[in-house]
Amino acid sequence: MSTGISPQVAEQAVHWLIESQGADFDPAQQQALEHWLQADGEHQRAWAHIQQVNQRLRGATSPVVHATLQAPPSPARRRALKALLLAGVASATGLGLQSHNPLPGLMADYRSPVGQRRRLPLDDGSLLRLNTRSAADVRFDGQQRYVRLLEGELSLDVARDTRPLVLRSDDGSLHLDSGRFNVRQFEGYSLVSVFSGMARLQGQVLLAGQQARLAAGHWQGIGALDRNIGAWVDGMLVVSQMRLGEFLAELSRYRHGQLGCSEQVAGLRISGSYPLDDSERILEMLEVALPVRVRRFTRYWIKVEAV
Structure with missing residues (x-):
């Protein structure tokens, strides 16, 4: 079944499902999830499907699945649960991933x-x-x-x-x-x-x-x-006269959650060298370099807008 859902959106849906099941999932994160859902119909289709995959996992009889679901919260459990969910997403009855199966990355050397x-x-x-x-x-x-x-x-x-x-x-x-x-x-x-x-x-x-x-x-x-x-190997994002929309798309590769901007500021040009290990500092620098403000709805949902 091909649903026209990209691998990136499928993985975002998995991320949100795992986050929503955490004990520390708060109202601000719930608001960010709702914003993500309303932003695109593709997000809604991916969310509906990942819920179905999650239900199938909970009804499975595999000892491996049960051990993963019953394990105490830990980074290892999150990785294992993500692998199981992505396996369900990529199954023959699941999403029609458009270009590649995300599972090989999880099993890579x-x-x-x-x-x-x-x-x-x-x-x-x-x-x-x-x-x-x-x-x-x-x-x-x-x-x-x-x-x-x-x-x-x-x-x-x-x-x-x-x-x-x-x-x-x-x-x-x-x-x-x-x-x-x-x-x-x-x-x-x-x-x-x-x-x-x-x-x-x-x-x-x-x-x-x-x-x-x-x-x-x-x-x-x-x-x-x-x-x-090649500047990323030195921990830097170096740009020259890049559109702000493209710049934020690059920066979003290094962060969880949603990072974007309004159409009014997407065409502004930006140059400079920015440290990838401190994306919050980069966002603060934007407000100095450009006529923009950074709105932080939650730590997972950030939008750059005109002043």
Whole structure:
């Protein structure tokens, strides 16, 4: 059954269900949930379905399911419950996830949660970094080095080795020479950035100082590298004349809940370097840099409006 619900909205519904079942779910959070529901019909469809999935779980006979549901509150229980709910969402009788199944990210070799980044030295001397809400598999053997981006964004410093290194996303497979590369997966394409080295794709080459979209196994729109793309590895969000609406969309990748702005201010331009580990400070800086105010309905629901 295809319901036209995106993986992102499905995961938001799972997040809200888990939050609403917590002992500390307060009236302000309930208001934020209601706002999320009213914001889009897709949210309402996802919420209705996740409620059905939750009921099916509670009627299941599996010992694993029962152990998860009966476990005392803890981060481990939340992760296990999220995995069970997403399994129900992605089942044959569940949501028609439009582009990918979110479960592989939960079962990945390496993953980073919302708002966190990971630095992972690999066995060959390469260095893998995962951005917020990202996941990857790594497989090395005697013939090949293989890295699979399952979701989100990674940076890879490839060490010299006699074995080729293949980097795969949903959109194609790249052969990478030693160097530094950044790959971010979007809906329908991956953005590949080459800081040093060379990326090869079916005889076509992306050189150092270039970036391009990778879609359906082909390069699209090869152009000059935007070096600000890699600033996240240093914990920074660096932008130049970016629309405020786009800026907040980027910042929201590092936060839970809803972060947006009114149409009146969405087109304002913003430049600067902002520390990703302190998104609240970034929001405070917006009120200094632009004619806007930040309305905090709850910690999960924030809207930037005109003064």
